[in-house]
Amino acid sequence: MRPARALIDLDALRHNYRLARRLCGGDDGGGRALAVVKADAYGHGALRCAAALEAEADGFAVACIEEALALREAGIGKPILLLEGFFDADELALIVHHDLWTVVHAPWQVEALERTPLPKPVDVWLKLDSGMHRVGLEPRDYRDAWQRLRALPHVGALVKMSHFARADEPDCTRTTEQLDAFAAATAGLPGESSLCNSPALLGWPQARAGWARPGLMLYGVSPFADPAHPSAAQLRPVMTLESKVIAVRELPAGEPVGYGARFVTDAPTRIGVVAMGYADGYPQFAVNGTPVAIDGRPGHLVGRVSMDMLTVDLTAHPQAGVGSRVELWGKQVPAAQVVAHSQTSSYRLLCAGKRVPLEYRG
Structure with missing residues (x-):
């Protein structure tokens, strides 16, 4: 047999998840962490990685419903968030049936939820474009979308979220600017928040409240150019x-x-x-x-x-x-x-x- 292989250390994976959860204030500080296992767990095998983490993970995050359904079919029962949300209103029935959570990042998705009565509530993570300019609602539209979704009986928890563009650059002011934009757009809106990807969780303590979404760091790789970054130095390669x-x-x-x-x-x-x-x-x-x-x-x-x-x-x-x-x-x-x-x-x-x-x- 050809000798090329990739050895996956699941103990290291669990170690890195525990580090992520401690950093976001898990156990004593109220923070929780979704283990990001999209793209086949960054090449590490989503089914095996999710199974290794399920006993302690607060939930998982994937890109799309196909990835979520594969986890459900494999017996993963923890919450699963669709980071890209749904691509068609017809997917809402599957989201409800399989107890998935969904990101909402566009006005048409808000409208789809308004016109689609669901048999039970679905948890929604409402995404703000705080400055990355990829997906997310404009700050001027965010509060209205939040209020419209909150008024729907088939929307359960409503989590406020955004995503950082340059959190892997410790000296860049863009992350602070995005934090300020998020605070302004969501001021007075109740409920939990989710801001931290791996570099924000490791390098920006002021962003750590609520739900974290560790991805790259789960697999033991630092997002920073500086190999001596103190938090990243605790990671173990998977x-x-x-x-x-x-x-x-x-x-x-x-x-x-x-x-x-x-x-x-x-x-x-x-x-x-x-x-x-x-x-x-x-x-x-x-x-x-x-x-x-x-x-x-x-x-x-x-x-x-x-x-x-x-x-x-x-x-x-x-x-x-x-x-x-x-x-x-x-x-x-x-x-x-x-x-x-x-x-x-x-x-x-x-x-x-x-x-x-x-x-x-x-």
Whole structure:
């Protein structure tokens, strides 16, 4: 069997969720946290991750109803929020039947709820565009929408929410501006609020009240460029992407390696060929020197990543050879280090896995 695989540490996942819940004031402070498991739990496997968290999670968040129904079919009974809401009024019947919560972010969705009587109340999270300008009601329309929904007998809890655009930039004033916009638009409206994504939860204490929505941090990856960020330093990586050396080449100086001769040896060099490529989710444009771990020791990538294979420098690893374990990211090689060498983001890195099998522990 091909040795490429992704090891998923469910104990680390639970640790990260507990950290998120403590930061938002869980247990003693009244805060709660929805574990965001959209996009197949950022590539970690939504069904297994949700099952691992269900005993302690306050609920889950997904992008759309298809993802929610897959969780329900797998036996997940905790609340599930549809972050993009419903795309058609016909979905409201399914939302009620499966006890889902829905975001409402557009006037047409408010109107759909007004003209669609439901057999039992549905909880609604009413989203304000506080400055990200993606989805959400305009501040001038928010209060009227809230009052219209509150008047409906088939609307249950009504949670006020928004989303930050630049919370992963600690020195940027945009998050403070969005907080102020949210406070102004919702002043005097009762009920709970939800503002924090992962970077806001980790880096903006003034935004932590109410429901948090941790996503990236659940999987042990910091949203910040600074690896020493105090809260993010407590995270534990959940995914370890690894494979093995399948061939070794002894090359003299002056020899090119891989497509395009992007790397040329400047001295006699041992090259290890690893069964891992961009079809497995490893970034195609990782540069020479991107860190890896070879049999537990620091090493680095050389040459261009191809679809099924990549190459590493074994010159300083005389003990390594065919069968040696290579960690591409995980407990020894932080995903953020790979991101910094790869013209990509942590989100895309985690979600890019395709054919690599997931193996669960913990």
